[in-house]
Amino acid sequence: MSRPFIIPVFLPHHGCPHRCIFCNQTAITSTKQNLLISETLASWINEFLNYKRRKRHPVQIAFYGGNFLGLKTDDIKRLLAEATRFVTAGKVDGIRFSTRPDTIDRRRLDLIEPFPVTTIEVGVQSMDDQVLAAANRGHTAADTQKALTLLKERTYEIGLQMMVGLPGDDETKALATGRRLVAFLPDFVRIYPTVVLANSALAECYQNGSYSPWTLARCVTCVKNLYLLFCSQDIPVVRMGLQPSEDLAKDAALLAGPYHPAFGHLVHSEIFLDTAMAAIRPEKSNRKAITLKVHPRSISKMRGLNNQNVEILKKKI
Numbered sequence: 001m002s003r004p005f006i007i008p009v010f011l012p013h014h015g016c017p018h019r020c021i022f023c024n025q026t027a028i029t030s031t032k033q034n035l036l037i038s039e040t041l042a043s044w045i046n047e048f049l050n051y052k053r054r055k056r057h058p059v060q061i062a063f064y065g066g067n068f069l070g071l072k073t074d075d076i077k078r079l080l081a082e083a084t085r086f087v088t089a090g091k092v093d094g095i096r097f098s099t100r101p102d103t104i105d106r107r108r109l110d111l112i113e114p115f116p117v118t119t120i121e122v123g124v125q126s127m128d129d130q131v132l133a134a135a136n137r138g139h140t141a142a143d144t145q146k147a148l149t150l151l152k153e154r155t156y157e158i159g160l161q162m163m164v165g166l167p168g169d170d171e172t173k174a175l176a177t178g179r180r181l182v183a184f185l186p187d188f189v190r191i192y193p194t195v196v197l198a199n200s201a202l203a204e205c206y207q208n209g210s211y212s213p214w215t216l217a218r219c220v221t222c223v224k225n226l227y228l229l230f231c232s233q234d235i236p237v238v239r240m241g242l243q244p245s246e247d248l249a250k251d252a253a254l255l256a257g258p259y260h261p262a263f264g265h266l267v268h269s270e271i272f273l274d275t276a277m278a279a280i281r282p283e284k285s286n287r288k289a290i291t292l293k294v295h296p297r298s299i300s301k302m303r304g305l306n307n308q309n310v311e312i313l314k315k316k317i
């Protein structure tokens with residue numbers, strides 16, 4: 001899958017029926033402009049097009065940060081019409097957006113049908129009803145099942161987002177969610193650790209002691225197992241963890257939780273470590289050294305952050 005050049009259009013909390021417990025989109029995006037206004041949107045897109053390098057392809061306008069199909073019908077049509085002008089002009093290849101499962105229905109899918117939408121990302125978060133309820137999602141796993149069945153009738157590229165470490169979540173539930181996601185055969189997935197953002201309802205739970213975020217190590221291992229599950233089914237995992245620039249506008253927004261700027265690297269490093277550990281046979285205990293051959297591009301993953309893997313392996317031989 002070639003990485004698209006994304007023109008992000010953040011619509012923080014627009015179209016959301018309420019606030020999910022973990023969410024504070026204003027902490028996630030630094031955008032201050034109201035991109036619901038057509039003129040502002042057009043100049044925003046034009047500005048981003050200036051940054052595009054010639055080779056980057058495809059170019060997509062992405063409506064993120066809210067619940068796109070939860071917007072008013074007129075706004076959905078107007079935003080898509082504005083974005084379509086760029087597609088018609090040959091400057092952009094397609095449109096993508098993220099949305100909640102419970103706003104996907106036939107009426108809304110028919111509404112967007114005439115527009116060049118290529119990709120729809122669905123915030124699944126969990127397929128466990130207790131976890132969904134504790135996160136104040138306001139929908140059930142059955143709603144997600146229904147929505148994705150409807151979506152599958154169309155030809156969109158489908159991305160699914162899931163979270164790990166929400167209140168009431170554990171490794172078994174996270175893996176069960178992963179398996180349900182696999183069954184939908186998405187084109188790609190994103191896995192996000194739950195972190196505590198300032199001014200979210202989860203921040204209150206954290207402060208009053210009713211929620212403890214997962215440790216980084218626990219989260220990395222859980223995401224690793226999910227990553228391996230998706231890889232075993234050839235489902236690309238395009239993101240693991242929040243990106244410092246794109247997903248977190250300012251450090252002050254993060255109160256606690258398993259955040260690491262190189263979260264994906266940590267996951268890959270643990271996979272390399274597991275593989276090396278499994279390859280070391282315990283019966284040869286008089287060894288002084290071992291040689292590990294890895295692709296040059298993977299050396300840092302094999303070494304681990306701050307050479308952690310090397311130190312662990314030294315103790316094993």
Ligand code: SF4
Pocket residue numbers: 013016017018019020023024025065066067100123
């Ligand atoms: S998680 Fe999605 S639906 Fe929930 S408040 Fe945030 S943007 Fe809105």
